Amino acid sequence: MSATLLRLTDCAQFARKSRNQDVPIVEQVNMEVREGEILGLVGRSGSGKSSLLKIMAGLDTPRTGDVFWKEKKATIQALEAVSIILQDDVLFPWLTVRENVLLALEAKRQPKEEREKIADAIIAVLDMDGYEGAYPRELSGALEERASLIRALARQPEILLLDEPFLNIDHLSAENLRTDLIELWQEHRLGPLKAMVLATHAIEEAVLMCDRILLFSSGPGRITHEVVVPFPHPRNRQDNDFRHFVDQIYTLMTLRAPSVSEADLSVAKQDEIQDESSSFIVLPDISIELLVGLMEALDHAPLSGRADLPELANQLQMTLDDLFPLGETLQLLDLAELEDGDIMLTSTGRTFVEGDADARRDIMRTALLHAVPLLRLIRGTLDERSSHAMDADIFRRKLEDTMSTSYARQTLNTAISWARYASLFGYDEETDRVLLEDDE
Amino acid sequence: MILTAILLSYRFWPWPEGALTILGPLGYLAVALFIVGGFWAYVGGLLLGYTGQTRRWIRKVSLTGALLPVPLLFPWLAIHLPQVILPAMAVMGMCGWIVLGYANGPMGQQFVTMGQHLRLPSFSLWRNVRFPLICPVLLQAGTIVLPFFWDGVYMVATLDAEHNTVLLGLLQKHLYGMQLLFLCLMTLLAACVRWGIFIPLQERMAHRYRI
Structure with a gap:
């Protein structure tokens, strides 16, 4: 069995509020990221996927629960081996693609020559050479996303966390970027990268890319199912087994929720009125x-x-x-x-x-x-x-x-x-x- | 502008005693500009990624400073310290109110958050993120505040009996022609600072940082 890189135990996170009680975003989350896998977090918008990714990246601390990195309590330093691409991520418009990548490496405290070597290498691997001197406004949405990916990979992470990375780009470009990423992953050309976590609301995308999928419910987010994807890469969307598998996951996601008793409803109603x-x-x-x-x-x-x-x-x-x-x-x-x-x-x-x-x-x-x-x-x-x-x-x-x-x-x-x-x-x-x- | 500055320094404005004798009173002006700019570059840059109440509170205090009715406080303006501090506070307040207003955009916050997500060291975050964001805003504020800054300078020059400024001397001696020349030179200097330094610099910064 593959080694566990990152583990969350009983993690809960709440939205910060200026008054009244805080709102739970995720509750009782127990999960692990294993070496050699692409893990999918699938749930509707607002199911707490992004919050979990931030916890995994060390950008946020869970209100309750623990984060372990290689079976030891995770520290900020340890979680520097985790890179994240969030939905709100931006390239700095006053820096070229290369300068954006180099800036991300400033946190690594390496000699300048080494940083430049790493930046140039990863730019070449992701096929962006030729665009090094371009400013973000000169790039298409897809190329900007690719540049963000390069910036995240340049930090030579062991885990890469991706939050809806293909959401804001057109279908064809998204398909191209997805294929490139999977190919590079399969060929072990992404440096020391050992695992990826993809948060998405798109089930088909998750089945296409991931080896294991965690399904999330909403309000607050909880893991409802864990599904192992049995297909080897590269996967074919048109394949009957693939389609059937996707349908099965939709069925899981649309299972009727347990009924709520009248008593629960009345309590909920009161809370609703309160805030x-x-x-x-x-x-x-x-x-x-x-x-x-x-x-x-x-x-x-x-x-x-x-x-x-x-x-x-x-x-x-x-x-x-x-x-x-x-x-x-x-x-x-x-x-x-x-x-x-x-x-x-x-x-x-x-x-x-x-x-x-x-x-x-x-x-x-x-x-x-x-x-x-x-x-x-x-x-x-x-x-x-x-x-x-x-x-x-x-x-x-x-x-x-x-x-x-x-x-x-x-x-x-x-x-x-x-x-x-x-x-x-x-x-x-x-x-x-x-x-x-x-x-x- | 240089000619105007030299004339004002050597002919029309008395040399101050003590520090900053090289540039004369213009040295004081430069220092004042750097203090105002430096203060708001730091505070504005620091508050870029901050959305809490403190920002709103500081902006309100700045507005209060900007609205300070300096001329109405004339009983204190005969004393040297309030004479300088009161107009300076008004200029500081106005600059802060504008800087914090412009720098309030969601993009600024997004870039600072991005820098923090990249775990940039503090110096790198300032050099590569906060400074490029705050600089154009600061220069924009400068172009707006400068006329009020010059008003303050005129007022201090008129009221500063202790240092016997040239403007005060001209007023006392009823030399209207010289007064007119002095005011023309001062206006020329103000115009040159605005259109010769601040606006080109602001345009250059806006282009350089693509904001």
Whole structure:
């Protein structure tokens, strides 16, 4: 059995809050990163994957639990052997690609000549020679991501942590970068690198790259399943076994959650009233039109309100990874349910599809107010204020108490877009204020 | 600008006794600029990655300093120390209010966080991240604050009876032509500092650091 490089035991992390109690992000996480593997952390946005990666990289300390590096209590110095690429990572725009890479090496306290040698070597391995003198603004998104990868690898880590590294680049470039990374990994050309950890919401991507996958539930994040991927590299997405395996993981991720007792519900309701902001969730960058389109597709014959997710993805010419967040969002709004790899419209969802524009708006308004605490808070605040207007930045900051800056921005943008559809409130971009309009 | 500076140093402004005799009163101006700039470069750079209440509190204090009604405090302005300190506080406050306002962007915070994620040593973080971020902001603040800075200089020169400044002398002797010439030279110097130093430097920095 491969040696364990990094181990987390009973780790829990909470979002820092200025008042009231802190919000749990992840709970009771026990996991290990083994030598020679690519480990996948799969879960929806906000399931605490990034927080775990930060703990593993030594950028954050867990509120409870321990981190072990090679079976010894991890220290900051030991965790210097871990490199991380986060979603919010940026290249410094005033430095060239080579200077960005060299800057990352300044922490290593090596002689300048040695640092330059390492930087040039890793730039060549990742096929970026020719771009050394380019500034980040001269690079495409994919090349910027590649440069970030070079910067992380230049530090010669034993573990590389990747947080949604292919999220913000186009499909073809992402595929190219993925293939290159796996090839270099297989050929042991990534220096002393012994393991990689990939956090992603895309199941197919995880199956394509990883040897072992941990599935996470949300709110707070917990490991629900551990799956070993049985296929050797290189893997073929079109292979029947591969597709079947992906479907199985979707089934695992859509297993019906255990039912909640009435007593639990009443307690939860009280907590909710006490502090609305403690239950903020990350909203995906999904438009209402997409959700409505999916519900209509589900309602049409021959599906009649229920469909197998992979079949539906095929029929809609979407990837499963693109379809799944839509299904999750409909489930959040109680307009559809995900169960055992299927998606089915709820009775509210059916009423929505059958209704006219006004009826749809009313249903969506009720669904949004019920399911999205942020919208409830904004609407409630606007109702209470005599001006019926407020700076959007106040809500953005409130969200930042429980999630990262980029998620907070995305969540507020999505909330505003959904609120506009349901006529909950409006938004003035020039003044960055949310406001109630006359007909609201 | 150099000619103006020489004229002001050697002909129109009396030599100060003691320190900084090489540059005359302009030395004091340069030192004042460096103190204001250096202070806000450090504090602004330090607060770049910081989003807490302290930043807002410092900015509010700066605004209070900027709004200080210096001329209304004339009873104290006959004394040398408050004469210098009060206008200096106003300029410091204004500069700080602008620097902390401009440097409040999320990008600044993102770059500093990135530097911390890379575990850069403190000196390297300052040289490669904080300084490139704060420098253009500081120069931008400088271009805005400079007119108020010169106002302060005029005021001190008018009120500083102890050092018998040339402006005060001209005012007392009712030499209106000379006063006009003096003010023209001072305005020329101010314009040269703004358009000849600060704005080109700001543009160069903005280009160099791609901000």
